[in-house]
Amino acid sequence: MKQISTFGSSSYRISDLQLLRNSDDDAAIAKLLANCPVMRLKADEAVTESNRAHLYIVLRGALSVATDTRTGMADGTVSKILPGESIGEQSVLDEEANLSSITALDDSELLVIEADLVWKLIDESNALARNLLRLLSFRIRAANAQLRRRQKLGEFYRQLSMIDGLTGLYNRAWLNDLLPTMVSTAHGSNAPLALIMIDLDHFKRFNDSHGHLAGDQALRTAAQVLSGALRPTDFAVRYGGEEMMVLLPDTSDKVAVAVAERLCERMQQATVFGDMRLPLPHITASFGVATLQPQQNEQDLIAVADAALYRAKEEGRNRVASQ
Numbered sequence: 270m271k272q273i274s275t276f277g278s279s280s281y282r283i284s285d286l287q288l289l290r291n292s293d294d295d296a297a298i299a300k301l302l303a304n305c306p307v308m309r310l311k312a313d314e315a316v317t318e319s320n321r322a323h324l325y326i327v328l329r330g331a332l333s334v335a336t337d338t339r340t341g342m343a344d345g346t347v348s349k350i351l352p353g354e355s356i357g358e359q360s361v362l363d364e365e366a367n368l369s370s371i372t373a374l375d376d377s378e379l380l381v382i383e384a385d386l387v388w389k390l391i392d393e394s395n396a397l398a399r400n401l402l403r404l405l406s407f408r409i410r411a412a413n414a415q416l417r418r419r420q421k422l423g424e425f426y427r428q429l430s431m432i433d434g435l436t437g438l439y440n441r442a443w444l445n446d447l448l449p450t451m452v453s454t455a456h457g458s459n460a461p462l463a464l465i466m467i468d469l470d471h472f473k474r475f476n477d478s479h480g481h482l483a484g485d486q487a488l489r490t491a492a493q494v495l496s497g498a499l500r501p502t503d504f505a506v507r508y509g510g511e512e513m514m515v516l517l518p519d520t521s522d523k524v525a526v527a528v529a530e531r532l533c534e535r536m537q538q539a540t541v542f543g544d545m546r547l548p549l550p551h552i553t554a555s556f557g558v559a560t561l562q563p564q565q566n567e568q569d570l571i572a573v574a575d576a577a578l579y580r581a582k583e584e585g586r587n588r589v590a591s592q
């Protein structure tokens with residue numbers, strides 16, 4: 270960054286500067302700006318800030334401004350500052366360090382105004398004060414809109430991270446997050462909470478006979494059977510591998526067993542299509558049902574459902590066992 274002249278001795282005019290648009294006394298302003306340096310930057314050269322904040326107005330070329338690079342908060346947002354536009358107003362006004370990284374996009378010329386002089390200009394020119402307020406208001410709106418977009422995106426990715434990619438069911442991370450709350454809500458309101466643990470039968474054999482891709486398709490089919498048969502208030506989770514789980518709030522043991530029987534029935538009726546010409550053999554699953562007892566936590570509930578599932582396997586598979 271090299272000084273090539275002062276504003277007073279350059280060919281640039283007050284009318285070239287957006288912040289001074291509609292200024293009422295150009296002569297007085299020109300006098301104040303006369304000794305301000307005009308600096309030249311080569312393309313890709315960075316603006317080097319001294320200890321004190323400055324206002325930079327692009328006279329020729331363009332600047333790229335990337336946010337907060339020194340705080341590790343950089344998010345890839347880059348704005349382009351074109352001739353007549355300025356950057357650094359906020360740092361000048363609040364006397365905070367400018368945390369943006371400012372680089373010339375092309376060979377550029379900048380008017381550099383010190384903070385004290387910006388305040389003098391504000392005292393001198395109502396037009397500049399108004400333009401500055403308008404600019405800051407625009408920047409605040411843009412920053413708020415960006416924040417809202419980022420929040421929405423964050424929530425979208427959070428939701429996505431809770432979904433199993435293969436089956437579309439909730440995943441283990443979701444379960445770890447939500448089950449403790451469901452258990453304490455059930456205890457708090459004295460409402461029943463049922464859990465059905467589900468494991469596909471002889472799934473290793475299915476994979477071995479039909480291939481892993483057909484196995485994946487079978488898992489998707491099983492997931493569809495579960496999601497298609499539940500109330501909107503119930504949840505289906507892929508617990509891991511070929512193990513799934515269904516959570517039924519407000520459901521007694523008797524009703525949960527009936528639901529598991531219905532799921533078991535629908536599972537064996539479902540057809541797994543590898544391709545449209547070749548329906549694959551049916552799948553079956555075993556089901557272990559448990560309902561939350563007083564003093565039980567989520568691990569106890571899962572352990573009881575697991576034990577019931579083990580019994581269903583022992584007793585011949587494709588069936589339901591309860592605690």
Ligand SMILES: Nc1nc2c(ncn2[C@@H]2O[C@H](COP(=O)(O)OP(=O)(O)OP(=O)(O)O)[C@@H](O)[C@H]2O)c(=O)[nH]1
Pocket residue numbers: 435468469470471472473474476480481482483484485488509510511582586
């Ligand atoms: N295709 C596919 N297979 C999976 C996936 N996750 C786990 N498996 C398979 O599921 C099979 C589970 O086998 P086992 O735990 O021996 O149980 P099983 O053969 O179902 O036997 P039982 O549970 O006793 O009826 C393994 O062969 C795993 O490779 C998956 O995402 N896709």
